[in-house]
Amino acid sequence: MAQATFSVRMDETLKRQFDKLCSDFGMTASTAMNVFARAVVRERKIPFEIASPDSEITREKALQAFTALREQSAKNSPQGMSLEEINEEIRKTRSNEEDKG
Numbered sequence: 348m349a350q351a352t353f354s355v356r357m358d359e360t361l362k363r364q365f366d367k368l369c370s371d372f373g374m375t376a377s378t379a380m381n382v383f384a385r386a387v388v389r390e391r392k393i394p395f396e397i398a399s400p401d402s403e404i405t406r407e408k409a410l411q412a413f414t415a416l417r418e419q420s421a422k423n424s425p426q427g428m429s430l431e432e433i434n435e436e437i438r439k440t441r442s443n444e445e446d447k448g
Contacts, residue, residue, distance in 0.1 A: 353380065372409040388440065389420070 357365075362376075369379045386394045395416060428436075 355380075368404070371404040372412075373406050386416075386420070388437070395419070
């Protein structure tokens with residue numbers, strides 16, 4: 348699949364904090380944005396809240412959170428849809444985005 352660049356402008360301090368938090372989760376900011384975008388497209392809404400109740404996030408806690416998200420995703424996945432039907436939904440969504448953009 349072809350890759351595209353997505354640029355986001357944000358406050359420098361916020362970016363440093365975001366990069367640090369993503370690193371604490373064991374991923375890059377780019378990976379975090381991809382996780383978020385995939386979930387939004389799949390659920391057609393903001394499907395989850397990413398929160399840090401603790402000031403110190405361990406790798407183990409991050410992996411537990413991702414495991415919980417995977418389990419939730421498996422429960423909410425489109426049942427009875429073929430791969431072709433899922434790809435058609437993605438194509439329609441992309442087509443609508445191009446028409447708007």
